Amino acid sequence: MNTREKQFGFQHKLLVLALLAAFGPAHADGDTDKLIKPDKAVVSVGAAGVLGDSKDRSIFGQYNGWSTNDSAVLLDFELIQREDETGTWTTAEGRNLGLDNRELSVARQKQGDWKVSAAYSEQVRHDPRTLHTGLQGIGNTQLSVNSLAVAGSGASQNLDIKRSSLSVAGEKWISSGLQLEASLKSEDKDGARLTGVGAYCGPSVVGAKCPVVSGALLMLAEPISSSTYQMDVKANLSGSDYTLTAGYYGSIYKNDNGSMRVGSINGSLVDTAGSPFSAGSGANTLGDLLMQPISLAPDNQAMQLYLDGTYAITPTIRTTFHYAITHATQSDSFAGMGLTAAAGLPANLNAVVDTELAQIGVTARPLPKLSLLANVRYEDIKDKTPTALYGDTYSNQNNSSHKANSKAEATYLFPDSIRATFGMDYAWVQRNVPSVGSSALYIPTNSLTSIREETTELGYRAEVRKPIFDTVNASVAYLQSWRNGSHWINLGSTTARYPNTYQPMRDGDVYSAIGIFPTTMMDRVRDKVRVMADWAASDKLSLQFSLEGGQDTYSAPTTKGMHSSAMSGAGVDGSYAVSDAWKATGYVTYAQQTLAVDQSAGYVASINNISTNIGLGMVGKLNAKWDVGGDLSYLDDRNSYGLGSSTTSPAGSLPDVSYRTLALKVFAKYALDARSDVRVDLVQQSTSFDEWTWAGSGVPYAYSDNSTVSMQASQNVTYLGVKYVYRLK
Secondary structure (H helix, E strand, C coil): CCEEEEECHHHHHHHHHHHHHHHHCCCCHHHHHHEEEEEECEEEEEEEEEEHHHHHHHCCCCCCCCCCCCCCEEEEEEEEEEEECCCCEEEEECCCCCCCEEEEEEEECCCCCCCEEEEEEEEEEEECCEEEEEEEEECCCCEECCCCCCCCCEEEECCCEEEEEEEEEEEEECCCEEEEEEEEEEEEEEEEEEEEEEEEECCCCCCCCCCCCEEEEEEEEEEEEEEEEEEEEEEEEEEEEEEEEEEEEEEEECCCCCCCEEEEEECCCCCCCCCCCCCCCEEEEEHHHHHCCCCCCEEEEEEEEEEEEEEEEEEEEEEHHHHHHHEEECCCCCCCCCCCCCCCCCCCCCEEEEEEEEEEEEEEEECCEEEEEEEEEEEEEEEECCCECCCCCCCCCCCCCCEEEEEEEEEEHHHHHEEEEEEEEEEEEEEEECCCCCCCCCCCCCCCEEEEEEEEEEEEEEEEEEEEECCCCEEEEEEEEEEEEEEEEECCCCCHHHCCCCEEEEHHHHHHCCCCCCHHHCEEEEEEEEEEEEEEECCCCCEEEEEEEEEEEEECCCCCCCEEEEEEEEEEEEECCCCCCEEEEEEEEEEEEEHHHHHHHEEEEEEEEEEEEEEEEEEECCCCCCCEEEEEEEEEEEEEEECCCCCCCCCCCCCCCCEEEEEEEEEEEEEECCCEEEEEEEEEEEEEEEECHHHHHHCEEECCCCCCCCCEEEEEEEEEEEEEEEECC
């Protein structure tokens, strides 16, 4: 919440210096002197505090530390220095140094010759929800579940995830047309996040075979201790009519925790009726399933070679291209992750995915009033991971695919300043068809009814822009596209094992009233329209208007699944110069999204989200020493769940989920003298939400060990910060 004033951009200063050098001496005044010698050193120091307890601040302080801190030191600085003798620049900046989201950077460069820089940053994500649990060992890979006698009566726990990032970079100009760049970055993540484990078993459940039907869901905390390393090295070559960049990018992900597990379950668990039962800990018990190791993200790495460039064929025809090959692997040892592989299985997944990406684009202006654009993109993903029978029944499957996208666009300027654009888009996807293969592996019999090997989508879009009056510019755009594909491939089989290949079938043959068909492969018709206008009502008042709406309609050989989705939105944004010293701004936006879907059995859902945003702001000068301003914003977001029954039994109903926040932010800055200011920032934020995800009718959801999760539904927080700003130069 520390607010920093915007300063004249560093690159803008370089541009002004270049112009001064190009056009010779100018009549220097105070501002010109600052551009020629832009040395600056600014330090601000102060203190801030918040009112309200930590529960009032859990949403407000998710990422700035104010959910756990009542007060903090505000410390920022900025340094820009130029050495006249060598033309060397030194810059340094520190932001929020007394808070959880601190940033520190330093750079030194000689323009057109070399540059080195380094940066460090931290951010802590404080989970806004509080856990009430008997869980022990949070932050470790071995957890102990201690059942509570009363739901929510355990110790209160809050989970945090801290990110710390360090990067270094360098640049060197070998010649006027050749530049080398290199950067290294590492990021560490530590903490814990909410997760869970569930199991169900019984005499007829494959792989469990418990003598008694039972099930449970336990709340757990995933331990986080990982590092990500990134390296980017590239060479930039430029000439009079071309640019070329060749580079290498590599990433390595290391997770200190390969798996986690429940080491013990102490006490009786509780079923959905509130009756206690024992999970057991021996073979063929629910406890045995719940205490199996849970795999966490494995170590992995990727490397990429890429080539980018542009070439001006003629002054009016220009091309761009991009080519990249990526090699990604994941070979973390199962044993090293704390997992036990079944006899005969490989020691690791040995995953290999190779990706080849090529893209080329052309822009041209064959006539003064005509502009053309074309772009083609192709991606080939080769999944070379070996298949094996993991678990009792199913194997992994290769997910290779080929993807192509292309677009063409023409824009023409007609009389009366009418600008029309027409474009066409095409997308094609070819997917790997699952097959049993020579090793006779299984895939789930009820995962999907059918899939498609290929889908294609063709669309067009048209837009017209026209000045209606001298002060009004308006545009209307329309888009329509159609997606379909090859014959559906039926995954059903009357035999215990599937045939080695799946055969395409006619829709009539693959039809299933309650079939499960992937939404991304279903036929789809998309329509979308957008209207925008800019109105310069006067020298002081300007307004922007937007209105849009669209709908997707889906179809497949079933009455279930996705039927349609729609969106609509409207907005007004404006600014008004009250006087030379005062300016007002404001906006209002409204957006709605709907989704109609049938579950394969049981209910029909119509989901509706409505979001309204309103904002008003004012900034100005009271006099030569006082700058003041503020803004008031309001957000209202609501999800409605319309449920109907597609069976003889009622589907029930779900209440709305709503989230509202009202925030007032004001500031005042007083100039003590030419070099120092005092700034005060005040924020008042009120938030309220109503949801059934973790609690319904005031009763919290309880896990099988009676753990619960809570967050205060109405939150009010007041922030006050005061800082002293001093400019050394």
